[in-house]
Amino acid sequence: MSTTRRDLLKGLGAGALVLSAGGPGLAQPAASGAGAKLTVIDVHGHYTTVPKAMREFRNLQLAAVKDPSKAPPKAMLNFSDDEVRASVQGQLKLQRDRGTNVTIFSPIAGAMGHHLGNEATSIEWSQNFNDLIHRVCKLYPENFIGVGQLPQSPGVSPKNCVAELERMVKQLGFVGCNINPDPSGGYWRDPPMTNRWWYPLYEKLVELDVPAMIHASSSANPNFHGTGAHYLNANTAVFMQLVTGDLFKDFPTLRFVIPHGGGAIPYHWSRYRGLAQDMKRPPLTELLKNVYFDTCVYYRPGLELLLKTVPIDNILFASEVIGAVRGVDPETGHHYDDTKRMIDTFAWLSEADRRKLFQDNARRVYRLKI
Ligand SMILES: [Zn+2]
Numbered sequence: 001m002s003t004t005r006r007d008l009l010k011g012l013g014a015g016a017l018v019l020s021a022g023g024p025g026l027a028q029p030a031a032s033g034a035g036a037k038l039t040v041i042d043v044h045g046h047y048t049t050v051p052k053a054m055r056e057f058r059n060l061q062l063a064a065v066k067d068p069s070k071a072p073p074k075a076m077l078n079f080s081d082d083e084v085r086a087s088v089q090g091q092l093k094l095q096r097d098r099g100t101n102v103t104i105f106s107p108i109a110g111a112m113g114h115h116l117g118n119e120a121t122s123i124e125w126s127q128n129f130n131d132l133i134h135r136v137c138k139l140y141p142e143n144f145i146g147v148g149q150l151p152q153s154p155g156v157s158p159k160n161c162v163a164e165l166e167r168m169v170k171q172l173g174f175v176g177c178n179i180n181p182d183p184s185g186g187y188w189r190d191p192p193m194t195n196r197w198w199y200p201l202y203e204k205l206v207e208l209d210v211p212a213m214i215h216a217s218s219s220a221n222p223n224f225h226g227t228g229a230h231y232l233n234a235n236t237a238v239f240m241q242l243v244t245g246d247l248f249k250d251f252p253t254l255r256f257v258i259p260h261g262g263g264a265i266p267y268h269w270s271r272y273r274g275l276a277q278d279m280k281r282p283p284l285t286e287l288l289k290n291v292y293f294d295t296c297v298y299y300r301p302g303l304e305l306l307l308k309t310v311p312i313d314n315i316l317f318a319s320e321v322i323g324a325v326r327g328v329d330p331e332t333g334h335h336y337d338d339t340k341r342m343i344d345t346f347a348w349l350s351e352a353d354r355r356k357l358f359q360d361n362a363r364r365v366y367r368l369k370i
Helices: 003-012 052-066 081-087 089-098 119-139 158-170 196-208 226-244 266-278 300-309 339-344 351-366
Strands: 041-046 102-106 144-146 177-179 212-214 256-258 291-294
Touching: 041 351, 052 119, 081 089, 081 119, 089 102, 102 119, 119 144, 119 158, 158 196, 212 226, 226 256, 226 266, 266 300, 300 339, 339 351
Parallel strands: 041 102, 102 144, 177 212, 212 256, 256 291
Antiparallel strands: none
């Protein structure tokens, strides 16, 4: 263990995460037997409640691409600890109210905005946002675990993301990253994720033994609403890329989390089974050695379908708070994104499966020791 890592863990305190080296399935949960305390891990939360100056900094940064005189001073981001604490009280309240314990916390997905600015602005923005996530995780080590954004840029090799990925894992203690499969923001100009174009990034993910969530950013294409279409399209599109490609032959330990319940995939499960069969591709179960879905489905029958379609070992609990849908469903009187409440009503879900869903799968996929 490096000095940096030791210091980091010391700084993070008792609830700290620890990454383990080794192949799939080697992570050792602290306790997972029936009757042991359950730690409910939400693997998909975004820091959508950043201090106001964070968004102002980004606006100025983008304006400065055309007019360098508008470049914002870095001092704009010198938030006090109290400001950072105040900004996440909403997330902490949701954890308490809903009975979740830890959130794997990443920058605002829609604000990654890889299609905006250029490679240099993407690097600066990613570093600043990842640093802010790190501050939240240091202040609340038992509530938040960091996942970072990458400095992607359309047409630029993902090789340019390797340094920031390494920094966020080795120096900030992050347990993974979000990869935008379409940095052009809805125009899909870069190669599919099975293309060698992406390989430098995968090589680093494998070396660091951290997973990636496949998460689009905002849409620049007026045909695709961001959270309503583009995100879900991207999840579906990437899964089909994986069906038709041989990515995991080259990277047998690479792990992808496809969020938002896997887009359209579980709902059309046998369409994809049949397509794979017709194309003489391996059965979908082969992909499930490397691919996981989360439970960000805001419809009880949809969640039920997901849980009864995809093997439980491949599903990670998540709610994506505070995020895409923030209102209260007048039909139930509960928030749309309170996925735990819906899952808790599934009497048919065994205690063993519940433990996998809420805790053990996240520990395994993200190599957590919490
Ligand atoms: Zn998200």
